[in-house]
Amino acid sequence: MRRRVAVAATGPSSLAAGQAVVAEGGNAVDAAIAAAVTSMSTEPGIVSLAGGAFVTVWPASGDPVLLDGNVVMPGRGLPREAFGGGVREVVTDYGGGVTMYAGHGSVAVPGALAACETAIARFGSRPWASVVEPAAAACRDGYPIGGAAARYLSIVADVLFGHDDGARTVTRRPDGSPFTAGDVARNTELAAVLDEISRTGASLLTTGEVGRALASEMVANGGLVTEADLAAYEVVVREPLRRAVGVWDIAVNPPPSVGGPMLAVMLGELARTGEPSWDDILRIQRAVLSYRVTVHDHSRDLEADGHTLLASVDRHGLAGLPTSASTAHISAVDSDGLACAVTMSSGYGAGVTVAGTGLLLNNALGEPELNRLGLHALTPGTRLASNMAPTVGRAPDGRVLAVGSPGADRITTALMQVLDQLCLQGADLDAAIRAPRMHVRFGRSGAALVEHEADPAIAAAVTRAGLPGLDHGDLSMYFGGVGAAYRDGAGGLRAAGDPRREAAVGVS
Structure with a gap:
């Protein structure tokens, strides 16, 4: 055949x-x-x-x-x-x-x-x-x-x-x-x-x-x-980082990438939570992204510091965190x-x-x-930091997934939420991609702002967290453009594109 x-x-x-x-x-x-x-x-x-x-x-x-x-x-x-x-x-x-x-x-x-x-x-x-x-x-x-x-x-x-x-x-x-x-x-x-x-x-x-x-x-x-x-x-x-998310074995971009380790930490905490609420998603994003902007973005050895981060979180959970957009x-x-x-x-x-x-x-x-360390601050030959996190996964029943997104630092949060919907919440592939998203952004002062799409449950979680929120309306391109290809347990194939950004999908 x-x-x-x-x-x-x-x-x-x-x-x-x-x-x-x-x-x-x-x-x-x-x-x-x-x-x-x-x-x-x-x-x-x-x-x-x-x-x-x-x-x-x-x-x-x-x-x-x-x-x-x-x-x-x-x-x-x-x-x-x-x-x-x-x-x-x-x-x-x-x-x-x-x-x-x-x-x-x-x-x-x-x-x-x-x-x-x-x-x-x-x-x-x-x-x-x-x-x-x-x-x-x-x-x-x-x-x-x-x-x-x-x-x-x-x-x-x-x-x-x-x-x-x-x-x-x-x-x-x-x-x-x-x-x-x-x-x-x-x-x-x-x-x-x-x-x-x-x-x-x-x-x-x-x-x-x-x-x-x-x-x-x-x-x-x-x-x-x-x-x-x-x-x-x-x-x-490189050998990808692997995390169990529900029954799925998910493989993500390892250090010295920045996006992959941050996504791995988020996925690990989602899996610990089981069926995360919007409060959980906000809490996880806030902790991981705060660490990133205050510590990891200023690293001079992204590979070593990435593995240190992962080992610490594996042992202690989020309490173990040390103190482009064109894609x-x-x-x-x-x-x-x-x-x-x-x-x-x-x-x-x-x-x-x-x-x-x-x-x-x-x-x-x-x-x-x-380039948080400044213009031309790195040693020649050093791999630059990257938010990119192309991800693949398998489930024991034969399901196979390839997924990723553009979106600068929203890559990790977009994929976190899509994989939560797909792997933990049991959502259909298209529904997982269409589901509303949030992203915790930190300004130069270090203050957190929760940017999100229009959704009452997200808005309520933002209020409970005591943080300012910014509603971008429905299906905003700001929150990425996830594209996924999928094989189901019976061998059927599907592809799904994000309505937030142009996509073209097909099975041939």
């Missing part, structure tokens, strides 16, 4: 890419990676091939694996005086007001494409060229601009992407006016790059021609990414039981391209929430 695959993608182009490789006999990893590469190629301003990614895979038999393709602090071989420059401050109205750094000095060493290539080499059933070709075709033939990209670009097109000829070309209509949702865009320069990537591999962006051009432009513009940084980049294979996610599960979850980010975007390639660069060094 032909293998079938459920895919939760970010839009019609990424879904079509995943389904194209399934039609050729591809499995869940082939489908997820084809969709991810296409998403990173056709959603300007949201994600980019020159960003970071995590790929979590749970084979039909065996243990889950995490492929860490996150961005890395650059600057190998540079003198100390080279650090601290090459950036411009950008103030935007996005997300209620975000201040960031852009420019060549905000660019970290990318690893997303290398992680995708590694996933295909280890777990795919189709050739690398097969999973890249749909992205090249979409860039050449045209792809629709989604609502999320159109909204973001309407805010930042001038202030962020208006300073570089290549960035302007990729983020606007040919006449220079802003994209609107449904516009058909093309990126023929990137299509040519993708054609070469399909032939020679992801190394084109590191030790190949594009990587050399990137390093050269960094030298000319005060950036830190060197040829030595690009040559030294490696995808790191995209793809989920896929196939009828054989193979699950793959991919979360990608290029930050808010550096506002610059590699000339002649149509390739937008990340601004991971310019995201204040991921």
Whole structure:
């Protein structure tokens, strides 16, 4: 019987890419990676091939694996005086007001494409060229601009992407006016790059021609990414953190990720509670996120401190806690039981391209929430902090899940609440994703604010906690965009997208 695959993608182009490789006999990893590469190629301003990614895979038999393709602090071989420059401050109205750094000095060493290539080499059933070709075709033939990209670009097109000829070309209509949702865009320069990537591999962006051009432009513009940084980049294979949530065995992103350990702590406390109320969810979020912003976000060794946190909470519960927003996610599960979850980010975007390639660069060094120690404070070669938490799970009756979300620091709280609904409350997959959400946010003063969707039970819990609340109304994009693929105990496949954000789902 032909293998079938459920895919939760970010839009019609990424879904079509995943389904194209399934039609050729591809499995869940082939489908997820084809969709991810296409998403990173056709959603300007949201994600980019020159960003970071995590790929979590749970084979039909065996243990889950995490492929860490996150961005890395650059600057190998540079003198100390080279650090601290090459950036411009950008103030935007996005997300209620975000201040960031852009420019060549905000660019970290990318690893997303290398992680995708590694996933295909280890777990795919189709050739690398097969999973890249749909992205090249979409860039050449045209792809629709989604609502999320159109909204973001309407805010930042001038202030962020208006300073570089290549960035302007990729983020606007040919006449220079802003994209609107449904516009058909093309990126023929990137299509040519993708054609070469399909032939020679992801190394084109590191030790190949594009990587050399990137390093050269960094030298000319005060950036830190060197040829030595690009040559030294490696995808790191990690063992995911696993937590029992009801009957489910859930595997999440391990340290040095920030999002994965925080999600693991939240899930562990949910499981201890059994059937958590909104009061419990608020209490857990408040404790974990308070710890994060006061301690973990200032860590100089995220891997060691992440494992210390987990060990302490495992022993003592929450009492043991020591005293981007631009992302995209793809989920896929196939009828054989193979699950793959991919979360990608290029930050808010550096506002610059590699000339002649149509390739937008990340601004991971310019995201204040991921660089609490300050601009360029990390040692070259250090993995940056990340909220990304692509998650996979299995239940004893044969159910399989791949799930994840964009949404900066709301990734962990969105997934916490969806997994609570699905694994502990027994909710249907779509109902679990549609259920209202809350997020405890801490301001610079350290005061907590409970942001939430319109729901009387949540509002009552906020009142009982004695905290200020902010009602975002129904189904706000602020609270993430969860995408899930699922195999039930009888082998049936489903995919579900979040009504809060664009999604395209299908089973083929």
